[in-house]
Amino acid sequence: MLFQPLSMRGVALRNRIVVSPMCQYSSADGFASDWHLVHLGSRAVGGAGLVFTEATAVEARGRISPQDLGIWQDAHIDMLRRITTFIHEQGSVAGIQLAHAGRKASTARPWDGNAALTPDQGGWRPLLAPSAIPFDASAPIPEAMTADQIREVTDAFVQAARRALDAGFKVAEIHAAHGYLLHEFLSPLSNTRTDLYGGSFENRTRLVRDVVAAVRQVWPESLPLFVRISATDWVAGDAWDLEQSIQLARLLKADGVDLIDCSSGGTSPTAKVPVGPGYQTAFAERIRRETGILTGAVGMITSPEQAETILATGQADVVSMAREFLRDPYWPLHAAPRLHTKPAPPPPYGRAF
């Protein structure tokens, strides 16, 4: 099944293999560079069905690090269009993950230590969040967003979607996972608001549903829209969990979302996450079976046989890989013979496979 095509609305993926979004921390002022062209382009050459950009900031203050990719200004579109054109020339599909880091914004990139950056270190203030609750003891205290700021951020997602369309992307994924802004509204661990955006499930899911509805308005009917969620906070008690994720997925399906990309974690710095091969596939399975929406499985998927089993047992409709694709951009070309399928290299490489 891994090499079977998948059609969603007017877009046909050549296979079920997705390059998961991966921060490259390689932009200046949000601009894509030759690094992004080669990084993403080579994975399209390698045979992936869908290649996602990293989390791409919808506004400058929504970056995780100063070096994040962005699409908050029209000037970002040109180089992004060069990348989508190349990806599509390879028979792959270009996707973009639209993101806002919320209270986890303004941090140094991993090889610079990951720490929060003050304004004189290249960071910025304020950090936006549902409530004035820092991610951990060493993180800055964010500002609880006003109604105006909620409107601003929602519009930033819409404008970003317009730019993404102009840049040639065929799939947009809204990042509502990993403890970033939209996930922060979902989880009672980070959202203690008492207005229309806090408290009940309906209120905590309001922002992600408003963003999805607003983006769906400008994202063409013919193009798929994904949402990445953290299916659970991995925290007992009053936190975000799988039952709520199933409920949210059902609502998002009705709101015009085509696929739920099922990750987990990111809200609590102390949560014990039982990481292991395919440790999140059960979330994709439960959501897929109980709501009928397409799902993506991600997390420690590395072998062709493992990926095939996930699809063949109905746990998900696509498999996403991040680290394995860093180790091997040509993973699909190497996986095909392992699953008794002919690899489809680009013509110039034909004699090597």
Ligand code: FNR
């Ligand atoms: C990530 N991950 C990630 N997730 C996301 O939703 N947006 C992103 O921009 C990033 N950035 C990122 C950078 C790097 C270097 C890594 C390793 C990971 C998470 C990633 O997409 C994936 O969900 C996890 O890495 C688990 O999948 P793997 O790596 O086990 O295949």
Ligand code: 531
């Ligand atoms: C890794 C991560 C995975 C799952 C839960 C929390 C964190 N992160 C996520 C990335 C940035 C770098 C690594 C994003 O989602 C942007």
